[in-house]
Amino acid sequence: MKTLVLIDNHGGKATKASLEAISYAISMNAGNVTEVTGIIFGKIEGDANTSVCGLTQLVNVPSVGDTASMAQFIVKYLNESGSALFISSHDNTGKEIAPRVAVAWEAAMISGVTQMASANGTFSVKKNVFSGKAISEVVTNDNKVVMTVLPNSFGVKKQESAVAIETKEGVLTDGKVKLAEVKGNHAEGGIPLPEADIVVSGGRGMKGPEHWSPIEELAKELGAATACSRPVSDIGWRPHHEHVGQTGIAVRPNLYIAVGISGAIQHLAGVNGSKVIVVINKDPEAPFFKAADYGIVGDAFEVLPKIIDAAKAYNASK
Amino acid sequence: MAFLLVFTTFATTIFESMKILVCISKVPDTTAKIAFSTPNTYDENGVTFIINPYDEWYALVRALELKETLGGTVTVVSVGGADYEPIIRKALAIGADDGVRIDAPESDAFAVAREIAEYAKSQSYDIILCGKETIQYNGGVVPGMIAEMLQLPYVFGASKLDVSGTSVVLEREIATGIEVFHATLPIVISAAKGMAEQRIPNMRGIMAARTKPLNVIASCNAQAKTHVAKFDMPPAKSGCKMIAPEDAAQLIQLLHEEAKVI
Numbered sequence: 001m002k003t004l005v006l007i008d009n010h011g012g013k014a015t016k017a018s019l020e021a022i023s024y025a026i027s028m029n030a031g032n033v034t035e036v037t038g039i040i041f042g043k044i045e046g047d048a049n050t051s052v053c054g055l056t057q058l059v060n061v062p063s064v065g066d067t068a069s070m071a072q073f074i075v076k077y078l079n080e081s082g083s084a085l086f087i088s089s090h091d092n093t094g095k096e097i098a099p100r101v102a103v104a105w106e107a108a109m110i111s112g113v114t115q116m117a118s119a120n121g122t123f124s125v126k127k128n129v130f131s132g133k134a135i136s137e138v139v140t141n142d143n144k145v146v147m148t149v150l151p152n153s154f155g156v157k158k159q160e161s162a163v164a165i166e167t168k169e170g171v172l173t174d175g176k177v178k179l180a181e182v183k184g185n186h187a188e189g190g191i192p193l194p195e196a197d198i199v200v201s202g203g204r205g206m207k208g209p210e211h212w213s214p215i216e217e218l219a220k221e222l223g224a225a226t227a228c229s230r231p232v233s234d235i236g237w238r239p240h241h242e243h244v245g246q247t248g249i250a251v252r253p254n255l256y257i258a259v260g261i262s263g264a265i266q267h268l269a270g271v272n273g274s275k276v277i278v279v280i281n282k283d284p285e286a287p288f289f290k291a292a293d294y295g296i297v298g299d300a301f302e303v304l305p306k307i308i309d310a311a312k313a314y315n316a317s318k
Numbered sequence: 319m320a321f322l323l324v325f326t327t328f329a330t331t332i333f334e335s336m337k338i339l340v341c342i343s344k345v346p347d348t349t350a351k352i353a354f355s356t357p358n359t360y361d362e363n364g365v366t367f368i369i370n371p372y373d374e375w376y377a378l379v380r381a382l383e384l385k386e387t388l389g390g391t392v393t394v395v396s397v398g399g400a401d402y403e404p405i406i407r408k409a410l411a412i413g414a415d416d417g418v419r420i421d422a423p424e425s426d427a428f429a430v431a432r433e434i435a436e437y438a439k440s441q442s443y444d445i446i447l448c449g450k451e452t453i454q455y456n457g458g459v460v461p462g463m464i465a466e467m468l469q470l471p472y473v474f475g476a477s478k479l480d481v482s483g484t485s486v487v488l489e490r491e492i493a494t495g496i497e498v499f500h501a502t503l504p505i506v507i508s509a510a511k512g513m514a515e516q517r518i519p520n521m522r523g524i525m526a527a528r529t530k531p532l533n534v535i536a537s538c539n540a541q542a543k544t545h546v547a548k549f550d551m552p553p554a555k556s557g558c559k560m561i562a563p564e565d566a567a568q569l570i571q572l573l574h575e576e577a578k579v580i
Contacts, residue, residue: 068471090458092492095474099462102428108543109428111457124547131453133352134551140544148459176471177501180487184495192493198580222580240477240512241491246348246453247371247511255579266348269453272552276577278569279558289558294572298563310567314574 001029001119004078005038006088006097007058012045014038016156016195017089017149019053023157024149025087026054028117033057033161039077041070041172047163054159058166065172067093071100073170078105078144090148098148107144114153114273131246131269151194152252153273193242196225198255199274201244203229203267205260205281205300209237214304215259221311227251229261245270259300263288280304336390336481338381339443340414341434341461342373344398344405345454357548369405372449372509374412379514380479381447382413388481390444391415397422397433403532410527411519417530422537427455431463432540439468443504445486450475450508458508465506473499477512 003025007018014022022038029035037057040048042064050058061073074097078086086101088094090112102109110125114135117125123145129136193199200219206212212226219226226242233243244251246266252273259280261267268291271277279292282299289295296303346352347366355361369378381392394409395418396402406417420433438446446468451458458474465472477496478489481503488499488507519527561568573580 066471068465071466092474092490095458096462096472099427099431099459100466100472102459103431103463103466109459109463110544111427111459126550127456128552129455129549130346130352131456132552134354134549136358136455136549137547138544139547142543177473177499177505180498180500182492182495182497183489194493243511247375255573255577269348276573276579278573280566291555292558293555293577294561294569295558296561296563296566296569298566303563303566306566307569310570314570314580 001035001085002081002083003029003036003085003087004074004081004083005036005055006074006086006094007038007040007048007050008089008091008093009040009042009044009048012043013049014040015089015091017091017151019050019156020151020154021087021089021149022050022053022055024116024154025085027157028085028087028119037081039074041065047165051161051163052158053156054161055163056161058163060165060167061170061172062167063170063172065170066175066177067096068100068176069172071097071104073172074101075104084144086146088148090150094148098146102146105144105146107146108140108142109146110138110140111148112150113147114150116154117147128273132250132272133269150252150273191223191225193225193227193244193249193251196251196253198222198224198257199227199244199251199253200224200257200259201227201229201261201271202232202238202259203261204231205262206232206237207260211301212238214301214308218257218304218308218311221308221315222255224255224257229264229267258288258292259304261288262286263291336384336388336445337441337443338384338390338392338445338447339438339441340373340378340381340392340394340409341446341448341464342378342394342396342405342409343370343449343452343454344368344396344402345370345452348453352551354549358546360549367401367405369408370449370452370454372451372453374409374449375516376509376511376513377447377449378409378412378414379517380509381445382517383514384445384479384481393418393443395420395434395437397430398424406532407527408519410530410532411523412517413519413523415530417532419532419534420537421534422540425540426542426544427457427459428463428544429540429542431460431467433538434460435464435467436538436540437535438464445481445503446470446506448506448508450510461506461508468506470504470506471501472506472508473501474508475510476507477510479507479509479513
């Protein structure tokens with residue numbers, strides 16, 4: 001099934017979420033790489049790092065515009081190439097472009113998919129609903145489909161390839177929405193929360209913003225991003241962009257370590273896609289233990305130093 | 319001088335006539351039990367329904383704040399049956415001027431977007447505001463589809479929205495910082511945390527909401543392109559392995575050797 005994958009350009013390279021979308025498209029076509037073409041807007045470095053996931057055909061449109069003009073370019077390409085499937089990551093760029101493509105290309109749209117689709121007659125794919133508390137199987141009979149793939153749910157399947165790059169000129173405009181600037185630096189050299197494989201998160205049990213150093217230290221030892229619960233960001237102990245939960249950021253890391261978080265249902269909705277959950281809480285009745293893989297009932301300020309020391313020893317032994 | 323006067327009058331006209339449409343959706347309360355009565359029917363038994371938090375806390379409240387500072391009107395629109403009217407009344411109680419219910423069965427994102435776009439196309443709204451996704455279907459594509467159908471600019475997931483004349487400044491939180499966008503009216507925007515703070519309706523608002531207009535309009539019979547074949551519950555956790563606090567150091571070894579995540 002001829003497939004076009006949108007690749008988000010971060011400083012000339014594909015984002016990790018976009019590499020996942022390419023891996024998804026290649027797997028979807030049973031490894032038949034000739035069916036899959038990537039498209040990336042803006043200037044790129046080399047093959048934009050797309051050779052790591054087995055891509056062989058890349059279309060580069062060096063000019064940039066707003067997402068509406070990129071969607072327009074994509075629809076034209078989809079029609080001319082006779083594609084049947086358009087895939088992007090369920091990231092900010094994908095969430096602006098994919099719905100536009102679906103409308104203009106007159107395709108069925110399924111967003112935030114978490115599992116491999118099947119296309120035997122009807123097209124069917126699973127996605128998380130009710131904020132991860134249930135899974136739905138979405139079906140369409142349309143012969144053109146637009147999908148967005150939820151980041152961190154499929155992973156990047158590493159396979160080296162030679163990428164043939166075709167440069168295309170496009171007339172793109174940024175007249176209607178202009179990115180004026182990017183302010184600040186949340187990650188401050190650390191790991192951006194939505195992309196992190198490991199997240200260490202603190203709740204009200206940390207007792208105050210001045211007690212956050214064990215969280216930060218453990219995160220540093222594990223190469224993790226830091227996060228927090230909603231009350232903690234609401235009272236200003238930690239910045240809003242660290243708030244993980246139903247109304248904050250939903251994360252899907254390999255490992256989520258929750259310290260001093262009781263595990264309200266709204267918080268669980270933001271972390272239930274994590275592969276392994278560790279809960280450290282002094283209250284043995286904390287509901288979070290029911291969703292956890294490993295639990296420690298104890299005082300965070302006694303338990304964390306032991307774990308940090310063990311992490312240091314582990315890092316030293318590697 | 320004459321030119322200046324004309325210009326001022328023109329600018330004032332824009333402010334006074336600013337029309338904002340807020341799209342709201344009905345979702346189960348955040349603490350509601352998730353169960354299914356048939357393979358593809360959500361069991362609504364005993365469930366309290368609320369306005370989707372992103373639609374209410376951020377999109378609706380910011381729309382009201384803009385109206386309060388710049389003048390204009392705030393209309394809420396929802397696509398659904400009569401069971402949607404309580405949440406529309408709630409939005410009126412919070413402060414919206416009028417409500418519109420497009421009388422169509424609950425459907426997929428495409429059909430919902432088509433219904434709203436058909437309604438909005440003749441209404442010349444300056445801003446169409448939506449929440450960034452519903453907490454029920456977590457799709458997040460309705461506003462983008464509306465934007466394409468109406469050929470309007472669109473910004474997903476804005477955490478800040480300011481309007482001055484016809485200029486719009488938006489911010490969006492990203493992993494590494496904050497993006498600042500400049501755009502112009504009319505525009506479609508989806509709202510994320512940070513755009514506004516939740517407002518609790520007061521008694522006066524609740525009383526006033528009873529008499530505010532709630533217009534029911536006919537569906538354009540938009541056809542869905544997808545449907546849900548079935549719902550499943552996520553696989554249950556096999557249970558939590560407890561580690562004694564004095565043995566906390568073992569955690570790292572277990573995460574490495576057993577869970578294989580570090």
